[in-house]
Amino acid sequence: MALMLVKFDLKKRVKLxxxxxxxxxxxxxxxxxxxxxxxxxxxxxxxxxxLMDNNESHFLPNLLILMGLIAxxxxxxxxxxxxxxxxxVKFAKWKPMLKNFLVFCVGFNALLFVTALLCFLMRIPLQxxxxxxxxxxxxxxxxxxxxxxxxxxxxLDQMQMDFRCCGNDNYRDWFEIQWVSNRYLDFSAxxxxxxxxxxxxxxxxxxxxxxxxxxxxxxxxxxxxxxTNNTAHYSYDHYTEELNVWSRGCxxxxxxxxxxxxxxxxALVLLVTLLEIGVTIGLQYVDSSLSTxxxxxxxxxxxxxxxLEKTVKETFTDIxxxxxAMGKGSKVEEGGEAVATVS
Amino acid sequence: MxxxxxxxxxxxxxxxxxxxxxxxxxxxxxxxxxxxxxxxxKAELLRRAEVMDNSEIHVVPNILMMVGLASxxxxxxxxxxxxxxxxMSRFPRWKAFLLAWFVVATLLCFLLLTVxxxxxxxxxxxxxxxxxxxxxxxxxxxxxxxxxxxxQKETIDHLQMEFRCCGNNNFRDWFEVQWVSNRYLDFTSxxxxDRIRSNVxxxxxxxxxxxxxxxxxxxxxxLQYRLTDNSxxxxxxxxxxxxxxxxxxxxKALIDYYMGLMNSTGPGVLSVILIQMSxxxxxxxxxxxxxxxxxLEDPExxxxxxxxxxxxxxxxxxxxxxxxxxxxxxxxxxxTAQDSPEASDPEKASDNTTGKAASTTPAS
Numbered sequence: 285m286a287l288m289l290v291k292f293d294l295k296k297r298v299k300l301x302x303x304x305x306x307x308x309x310x311x312x313x314x315x316x317x318x319x320x321x322x323x324x325x326x327x328x329x330x331x332x333x334x335l336m337d338n339n340e341s342h343f344l345p346n347l348l349i350l351m352g353l354i355a356x357x358x359x360x361x362x363x364x365x366x367x368x369x370x371x372x373v374k375f376a377k378w379k380p381m382l383k384n385f386l387v388f389c390v391g392f393n394a395l396l397f398v399t400a401l402l403c404f405l406m407r408i409p410l411q412x413x414x415x416x417x418x419x420x421x422x423x424x425x426x427x428x429x430x431x432x433x434x435x436x437x438x439x440l441d442q443m444q445m446d447f448r449c450c451g452n453d454n455y456r457d458w459f460e461i462q463w464v465s466n467r468y469l470d471f472s473a474x475x476x477x478x479x480x481x482x483x484x485x486x487x488x489x490x491x492x493x494x495x496x497x498x499x500x501x502x503x504x505x506x507x508x509x510x511x512t513n514n515t516a517h518y519s520y521d522h523y524t525e526e527l528n529v530w531s532r533g534c535x536x537x538x539x540x541x542x543x544x545x546x547x548x549x550x551a552l553v554l555l556v557t558l559l560e561i562g563v564t565i566g567l568q569y570v571d572s573s574l575s576t577x578x579x580x581x582x583x584x585x586x587x588x589x590x591x592l593e594k595t596v597k598e599t600f601t602d603i604x605x606x607x608x609a610m611g612k613g614s615k616v617e618e619g620g621e622a623v624a625t626v627s
Numbered sequence: 628m629x630x631x632x633x634x635x636x637x638x639x640x641x642x643x644x645x646x647x648x649x650x651x652x653x654x655x656x657x658x659x660x661x662x663x664x665x666x667x668x669k670a671e672l673l674r675r676a677e678v679m680d681n682s683e684i685h686v687v688p689n690i691l692m693m694v695g696l697a698s699x700x701x702x703x704x705x706x707x708x709x710x711x712x713x714x715m716s717r718f719p720r721w722k723a724f725l726l727a728w729f730v731v732a733t734l735l736c737f738l739l740l741t742v743x744x745x746x747x748x749x750x751x752x753x754x755x756x757x758x759x760x761x762x763x764x765x766x767x768x769x770x771x772x773x774x775x776x777x778x779q780k781e782t783i784d785h786l787q788m789e790f791r792c793c794g795n796n797n798f799r800d801w802f803e804v805q806w807v808s809n810r811y812l813d814f815t816s817x818x819x820x821d822r823i824r825s826n827v828x829x830x831x832x833x834x835x836x837x838x839x840x841x842x843x844x845x846x847x848x849x850l851q852y853r854l855t856d857n858s859x860x861x862x863x864x865x866x867x868x869x870x871x872x873x874x875x876x877x878x879k880a881l882i883d884y885y886m887g888l889m890n891s892t893g894p895g896v897l898s899v900i901l902i903q904m905s906x907x908x909x910x911x912x913x914x915x916x917x918x919x920x921x922x923l924e925d926p927e928x929x930x931x932x933x934x935x936x937x938x939x940x941x942x943x944x945x946x947x948x949x950x951x952x953x954x955x956x957x958x959x960x961x962x963t964a965q966d967s968p969e970a971s972d973p974e975k976a977s978d979n980t981t982g983k984a985a986s987t988t989p990a991s
Contacts, residue, residue, distance in 0.1 A: 504810070
């Protein structure tokens, strides 16, 4: 008893072939979409790779690019097969490889589904990479004279302004590192000597943040230095002050930015997977309807189409038996026994 | 002597009609492009409307949008005329409209040309508008508690950060304005009292700038306050420091931005003008060729297409006479009313390039 049996006459077959051909062209465009999304994500990761310590994983965008290319290829091929299915002569040359092609398509669809799941899961490793990268980046903020790190200040400032964030988790991260270069510190001044003497590493720590943390929506001019000292500024209470600097941390801001991008890509890849499953089923119907013609010489005769020739259970046992037979056949035979027999 | 006449066989006529149909659809796309260009320009101008004093410059995107819409309609009509030109029974109904169509299409080309000219001519007006708008923005920077002006600070800060500029002409504009609100000044402090007393208006002026003037590309953390005091900061020279703040004034930055925008659209608009003119000329040829073959006894035979039936000078003279007669008709004058119909008849019979006369030609 076949799975989802449908009866076909010539008109229905032609309509089926046309619909599936049309769907294949949509699927080609969907493949292009997946490819371009992979490319876009790769470029976005590259743009901010400095903030991720240059060791972010490009596995997912590379996978998306590969899947997009393969999808374009097999959908174009499938479309050609559908187009030729209306002509029995042309279809005869595709017939032998169609079974293997369909199995390959099923495998590809499973892989596409796994890719979509990966898109949603990639958020987690990204979170760790971002936290680590930002922490290191902030330490190199002052090194504008060290080759290889001289642009870290500009990158961090630009990022804090673009993403409206400050520090790693919040603005207090800037209090724990020295972000003013030694070149601009007057070591003969008492205040500087006090600050350097106040901690073990001899770092110039201050309760201040760079200008890029400032929030333009604040009604008062930005307070960057002596932030924890209420008496240093008129009518200022650093516990209740909310609008002065950005309150969000940059790792949270970047994560939500990339997370949103990944969610969108994951949702789109899921939709593409559904489309691919649809065209695979369509092609299976085209193939089965053309191989069960009641009268092989008469193209106008009736036929049947199905998804699986037998029920799911029977097909599964068939596949298991085939695999067992193949396994037995590959063993070194003694006495000519154990010839692979297909049940 | 006809101007620029060409022979048209039936096949050539059909080819011309098909080619023109495609060209007119291309012109429709161009019309859509011009409309969206105008829309984009207007959106960009409106985004910064808070730092502009007047809206004279808005005439450029307004004209672009109008012309875009009008050219979509005009070129769609042209494509319909092309389709009907292949069918002899349907073409005559367009004869009355074609003169008006030519006038409208030429007017559109002329308007597009004016837009290109205006976008250069109005630069001075834009500069003036920005000068006043930015001056006001800087003056009202501190008024974050005054309704109607409370967003000036945020606007100016965002503007300076986005366009990488500071002040109106340069950063010293901030030295002349009180940009710290009185709410955040401790009037009991000596320093503040000194500063307020140091000028006539009693304003708190300082040699400092807001944080949005800071240049991220500077190797040292941003110096915002006591900019003219070299001893206030270690290893600092006010005269030679270049990277600390943005050097550009916001007026120049905005003008460069808008002029760049309009210059980059210049070639696009010029090519749209070219396409529109070629549609006009091709339609003229098609009209005269089809009318010529309609007039012939053999509809499949050859006919001539031309741009003007008589030479340029003669057509001009004809037009002048016609306009004068039209004006005479407008006057209430019983004596000329009898003379003018006779005077205008011979002209009407000889001039079959106008739509008014076109309806009489099939009869003759």
